[in-house]
Amino acid sequence: MLKRYLLSPGPTMVPERALLRMAAPMMHHRTPEFSAIFAETKMMLEQLYQTESDALMLSCSGSGAMEAAMINLCASGDTIIYVNAGKFGERWGDIAAKHGIHAIEVKTAWGEAIAVEDVAKSLSENPHAKAVFVQASETSTTTEQPIQAIAALTKDLENCVTVVDAITALGVIDMPMDTWGLDVVISGSQKALMLPPGLATIAISEKAWAAIEKNPSRKTFYFDLLTERKNQKKGKDTTAWTPAASLIIGLNEVLKMMHEEGFEAMYARHKILAASIRAGVTALGMRLVSKAPATSATGAFIPESIDGGAFVNYLRQSMGVTFAGGQDDLTGKIVRIAHLGYYDAFDMVTAMSALEMGLNRFGYPVKMGTGVAAAQEVLVARFPRHQ
């Protein structure tokens, strides 16, 4: 027996409550019974998004929702601005290229947050830009991006919106959509929503809806957000196309768990878990990948003498602990440890312990317990002092 622990930034662990609820016999999705679940789920989802506008569910991965956002807002020939701070930032450019959309890149080095003034400059140079696309949390580099400041740049522009990929941010950090003026906010089921992959969520402000309605193109059938809005609206409580029903039922369960914990407590928990891993890896002498570390996952450089790919594979295969490695330029150089979703203090202890024992097994000198102890110094705040 090798007991398994999933500590990658998506998919993440699925709570037993959600697994069991999704394992219930299938329910027809065109019934009042399912619609009641759908309506409740949508309402709770909009509370999580902190929006008075719509949050929709789409049966696809987060990448599908990213494309849906762009092709509903923009037509071929339109100009957009996108922040490229890593692998997922790049993707905006790839999607735009497929649709003949003129994409202006605002780039930064991997591991850095974008300079807001660079986005401001690009906006002033491209006054016809229809939207700014950005990641809230760039998972490839485990870096948080200044989405509040970026949204502030477009808030008063009549014809420009901010689109946020919050796939590894929604449910992790407090990002009040309406207050910050985020126009489109995307997430995916297999991150802090604690579900298997296959369902995306997308919340859309009134300003973005107006832009979508004005877009003459919208050459999409499956991803037509106006059709989805009509179907998913309160009272209709259904979807345009057959939905990933078991995942929506799972979403109902995890949103209830989030409401039970309380959003503030949930964000505070994520902050502590993230801080504990940063403290742990730093105590082990490992350098953080990011200069603006994310709350969702922590990337750290592996000692140069060790092949990072082999290390991550060894941990998964021989120790049962699944982390993520690096992508593209960071392949083989880093390890990424997740702390978004169904995780608490002892999962972080497990993560640090696996890192230490793994380094030991690769012949790297580690004083056992160094990283664990540093993490514990942070994690102990999760538990009230006994009176």
Place this chain on the structure above:
Amino acid sequence: MLKRYLLSPGPTMVPERALLRMAAPMMHHRTPEFSAIFAETKMMLEQLYQTESDALMLSCSGSGAMEAAMINLCASGDTIIYVNAGKFGERWGDIAAKHGIHAIEVKTAWGEAIAVEDVAKSLSENPHAKAVFVQASETSTTTEQPIQAIAALTKDLENCVTVVDAITALGVIDMPMDTWGLDVVISGSQKALMLPPGLATIAISEKAWAAIEKNPSRKTFYFDLLTERKNQKKGKDTTAWTPAASLIIGLNEVLKMMHEEGFEAMYARHKILAASIRAGVTALGMRLVSKAPATSATGAFIPESIDGGAFVNYLRQSMGVTFAGGQDDLTGKIVRIAHLGYYDAFDMVTAMSALEMGLNRFGYPVKMGTGVAAAQEVLVARFPRHQ
């Protein structure tokens, strides 16, 4: 307690084995462990399709795969032909309209199979048509379409392929893709594949791949089939975007069940179940909706004195039995009883019994057991004579 029975033509009952397997703790989709499952699933899926070419998995509903087929094969301005024999046939036209594709409709009355000569005539009038789109089983009218004969029309045309929506046909009827010359064959998880919705499958012939490669447009990121093919090919065994992993794991389980039963036995079972319901409803004096009844589901007209919508709702809410009603022009007039997927003799007995007792509760004169008995006369062939 009201025990529930799901007898709608999608979603269908999910086998306990698949429910439990999907309820296992989440596995990372970028691991050799998942890739091994993926590769085995793809191989078994291609056996079900009876193709030497590729069958791909897409994380979307069947409608998403229908759009994927059309936009990969065709560009704006291209001409296609589509068979409109019901609600799902209509959808080809709706998708084409979204993309500026010139769609020639070949229409027939609801409940009828298309006349093959009408398709042949349209092909000769539109020699530049890139593809013929057709349903194998038009679920809105529970009618089978002559896909073998239609495919024969395009088989020798250099630049025209046949695209089949087999969403309620794959796994139900024997439709050897390569032998019949079907070029693109689409299915969805929540039908004879016996899973929750959210995963589509699409098999593509070499001829269709060549057409896709020649299409200069393909304005899609999420549905780019060439990208999916590269990732899903043997040896790579992964997906371009994050897949609906739990549904793929479920698909692995149900395909094993199909292999255990044997494909011939599976098709024979479906034939008997379908024949039993046709015999049962006919014995009750109900008229079949279709003149070429499908093996997947049977539609029958409800006595005119009864409101069909109220009848279907009553059966679901008060008797626990979920059938489907009619769509569009057939709304309130018919009931559709499913027999595709995880069903056997006693499910059909339940269906006929529910129909009889439901009619009785609506004040319609029914001699109890009439439909059940007629169904049993057919169903008894499922059981070997005791020696």
